[in-house]
Amino acid sequence: MLKYLEGSHGVSQVVAMCRPNVISAYPITPQTHIVEDLARLVGEGELEAEFINVESEFSAASVVLGASAAGARAYTTTTSQGLLLMNEVIYCIAGMRLPIVLTCANRAISAPLNIWNDHQDSMTVRDAGWIQLHAEDNQEAADLHMQAFKIAEQTFLPVMVCMDGFILTHAFEPVDIPEQKEVDAFLPPFKPQNIVDPRWPRGIGLYADPRFYMEVRYILHRALEKSEKVIKQVSAEFAKAFGRESGGLLKTYKIEDADLVIITMGSVAGTIKDLIDQLEDEGKKVGLLQICSYRPFPRKEVYRVLKDKTNLLVIEKSISLGRGGILGSDVRWSFPRTEKKDRKISCFVSGLGGRNISISDLRYAVARVEKEPVELEFLGLNPEIIAKRDM
Amino acid sequence: MDKFGYAQSQKFDTYASRLMPREEYFTSGHRSCQGCGEALAVRWVCKAIGKDAIIAHATGCMEIVSSGWPQTAWMHPWLHVAFENASAVASGIESALKVLQRKGKLKGPMPKVVAMGGDGGTTDIGLQSLSGALERGHNFTYFCWDNEAYMNTGIQRSSSTPYGAMTTTSPPGKMSIGQHTQKKNMTAIAVAHGIPYVATASPSYLFDLFFKVRKAIETPGPAYVHVLSVCPTGWRSATDLSVRLGRLAVETGVFPLFEVVNGKYRLTVEVPKLRPVNDYLKPQGRFRHLREKERDFIQKHTMAQYQLLLDKCGASYPEFPVITEPEEEKE
Numbered sequence: 001m002l003k004y005l006e007g008s009h010g011v012s013q014v015v016a017m018c019r020p021n022v023i024s025a026y027p028i029t030p031q032t033h034i035v036e037d038l039a040r041l042v043g044e045g046e047l048e049a050e051f052i053n054v055e056s057e058f059s060a061a062s063v064v065l066g067a068s069a070a071g072a073r074a075y076t077t078t079t080s081q082g083l084l085l086m087n088e089v090i091y092c093i094a095g096m097r098l099p100i101v102l103t104c105a106n107r108a109i110s111a112p113l114n115i116w117n118d119h120q121d122s123m124t125v126r127d128a129g130w131i132q133l134h135a136e137d138n139q140e141a142a143d144l145h146m147q148a149f150k151i152a153e154q155t156f157l158p159v160m161v162c163m164d165g166f167i168l169t170h171a172f173e174p175v176d177i178p179e180q181k182e183v184d185a186f187l188p189p190f191k192p193q194n195i196v197d198p199r200w201p202r203g204i205g206l207y208a209d210p211r212f213y214m215e216v217r218y219i220l221h222r223a224l225e226k227s228e229k230v231i232k233q234v235s236a237e238f239a240k241a242f243g244r245e246s247g248g249l250l251k252t253y254k255i256e257d258a259d260l261v262i263i264t265m266g267s268v269a270g271t272i273k274d275l276i277d278q279l280e281d282e283g284k285k286v287g288l289l290q291i292c293s294y295r296p297f298p299r300k301e302v303y304r305v306l307k308d309k310t311n312l313l314v315i316e317k318s319i320s321l322g323r324g325g326i327l328g329s330d331v332r333w334s335f336p337r338t339e340k341k342d343r344k345i346s347c348f349v350s351g352l353g354g355r356n357i358s359i360s361d362l363r364y365a366v367a368r369v370e371k372e373p374v375e376l377e378f379l380g381l382n383p384e385i386i387a388k389r390d391m
Numbered sequence: 392m393d394k395f396g397y398a399q400s401q402k403f404d405t406y407a408s409r410l411m412p413r414e415e416y417f418t419s420g421h422r423s424c425q426g427c428g429e430a431l432a433v434r435w436v437c438k439a440i441g442k443d444a445i446i447a448h449a450t451g452c453m454e455i456v457s458s459g460w461p462q463t464a465w466m467h468p469w470l471h472v473a474f475e476n477a478s479a480v481a482s483g484i485e486s487a488l489k490v491l492q493r494k495g496k497l498k499g500p501m502p503k504v505v506a507m508g509g510d511g512g513t514t515d516i517g518l519q520s521l522s523g524a525l526e527r528g529h530n531f532t533y534f535c536w537d538n539e540a541y542m543n544t545g546i547q548r549s550s551s552t553p554y555g556a557m558t559t560t561s562p563p564g565k566m567s568i569g570q571h572t573q574k575k576n577m578t579a580i581a582v583a584h585g586i587p588y589v590a591t592a593s594p595s596y597l598f599d600l601f602f603k604v605r606k607a608i609e610t611p612g613p614a615y616v617h618v619l620s621v622c623p624t625g626w627r628s629a630t631d632l633s634v635r636l637g638r639l640a641v642e643t644g645v646f647p648l649f650e651v652v653n654g655k656y657r658l659t660v661e662v663p664k665l666r667p668v669n670d671y672l673k674p675q676g677r678f679r680h681l682r683e684k685e686r687d688f689i690q691k692h693t694m695a696q697y698q699l700l701l702d703k704c705g706a707s708y709p710e711f712p713v714i715t716e717p718e719e720e721k722e
Contacts, residue, residue, distance in 0.1 A: 021490045022483060048494065050486040054479065055523035062476035062520065066447060066483025069470050072491060074483070092472050196468035196484065198443045198502045203463040205471035212460055 008033030021072035061089035094129030099152035116354020143246035258287030350379035426630025428621030439604035449508030481506035510551035595637025627676025
């Protein structure tokens with residue numbers, strides 16, 4: 001049923017329909033509306049679950065870890081500093097192969113304190129062994145949660161659904177909320193493995209010495225690589241059940257005969273599509289490649305789609321300080337080193353800390369890379385502020 | 392609480408293994424040091440907990456010595472995550488069991504949920520998550536294995552290290568007498584949460600320990616048991632003195648054994664005549680550098696703390712050791 005909803009509430013309603021047993025979270029802007037709504041649903045008796053109000057994000061992650069290890073479907077949500085505080089447990093969850101779903105309402109990282117959107121928070125845990133899916137709009141954010149539980153429970157890998165803070169979480173859009181029976185048909189009950197159970201006692205979280213540790217990490221890496229197939233398959237099943245495309249590894253827009261391809265993640269894809277339409281009217285052929293599954297990074301798919309494209313422009317909302325764009329690096333590494341093709345890959349870091357990415361900014365970026373490739377540039381900097389502070 | 396036969400425990404406060412359960416839940420083959428008081432405590436606490444329990448353990452000595460994959464010394468379902476979150480993990484397990492039972496997915500009786508950690512994992516880095524779990528009122532029991540320093544990483548001081556003790560990060564020197572702060576009163580912190588059961592225990596008083604663990608496990612809601620675990624390696628004491636040192640800690644009033652049921656204090660092991668604290672300090676190399684002055688200070692502090700506790704328990708004062716004032720202070 002189509003409802004006019006805030007992004008957060010679309011997510012919370014769909015999460016509730018996925019029937020999590022244990023929900024634990026700690027409030028942090030802009031994630032709060034999701035947990036508030038879930039707390040309300042539990043309080044009203046509409047959702048049969050334990051809602052644990054903890055004293056920190058670290059404990060929130062620990063509680064869902066314990067719950068998942070005891071055989072419950074567990075959910076948590078956080079962002080920014082909260083995700084950084086969770087960091088240690090985030091790695092533990094992946095290493096212990098617990099199928100937990102986490103919503104990351106992407107937000108910038110301190111210092112300076114900033115509550116607005118960019119992707120630096122989820123980027124800090126990109127190597128943790130979690131599947132990371134990026135939503136473009138509120139509909140996709142809601143849909144991805146249904147898929148996330150299914151992917152997690154098939155692969156025994158935790159899934160982080162990333163949605164842009166404020167831009168999605170606090171925006172009202174029509175969202176198609178499914179019926180409970182549709183969700184039940186799509187998402188079977190959780191069949192846990194390797195749980196703490198007195199009838200079948202086992203140790204979980206034992207330490208592994210140098211003889212075993214590397215193998216465990218290799219298996220985890222392989223599991224993430226193999227999960228590409230499951231992500232694709234679940235997305236296809238979703239399309240069949242609900243009649244709309246959502247998720248998957250990546251999406252493309254007008255890419256077939258494009259001379260320049262823009263590569264990005266998250267909500268800015270909407271703005272870029274508008275720009276592409278405008279440019280098309282002006283006679284320029286620009287396409288879009290939108291990464292939905294950032295981890296595992298669909299290296300082969302990206303190569304397949306971009307094989308014949310020579311001019312690439314990465315627009316990303318994160319930066320590895322002292323190195324450059326993170327998504328840009330991932331894209332660069334997607335092409336085989338043996339390839340002799342002259343390919344120009346430009347990278348624009350943009351929208352950090354909630355800076356608006358306007359169509360004119362993007363138009364400028366496109367004009368720049370049409371002339372020459374750009375190694376790294378910050379989009380829309382204010383030179384006055386920099387002139388005073390930059391020593 | 393009579394059903395736990397507390398009265399019996401006082402009659403048999405000496406070792407009588409035939410009267411205790413024979414099942415082993417913390418089995419042999421683990422790699423703890425010779426004379427480890429902590430392993431002894433874990434073994435008997437696990438016996439008292441019984442079969443139907445799930446343990447969440449913090450990183451620390453007992454985790455490291457017992458759980459190198461693919462081996463484990465634990466017969467219980469056992470989960471280790473990190474240093475600072477054993478109580479939060481236990482909260483998650485307890486919540487999961489509760490909701491799964493409510494939904495009819497968990498058959499049979501509800502397993503007991505237990506969290507364990509060392510003194511560092513409890514009084515320092517794990518204090519926040521423990522406080523949160525106690526405040527939320529989960530039905531679980533927390534055991535603190537207090538060996539009074541970070542022994543696993545090589546005897547570094549924790550907030551549970553007693554005054555004057557030598558550790559590798561509080562070494563005595565020209566400007567230092569060793570640990571210069573007093574031991575954190577963790578049981579008082581637990582009591583302040585208003586939880587139904589708090590106790591101190593020692594594997595040197597097996598029956599006292601056993602029945603306290605039974606009580607803690609059976610108590611609905613959170614329970615906290617603080618177990619003094621003698622560490623010959625870190626305390627620089629002879630390995631055959633571990634049980635003796637545990638008893639001396641009680642007999643000198645350094646580590647009194649008591650329980651707090653719903654806020655009401657009760658001394659469970661009464662000492663008619665308190666021994667001088669030096670009897671406890673002397674066998675331990677970590678106090679070797681202390682002079683008369685500091686030893687007297689420790690004696691006075693111990694007595695003052697003991698009196699405070701006796702007042703809370705409403706117990707009569709025992710015979711205290713006589714302190715001879717140093718010469719210069721008499722003037």
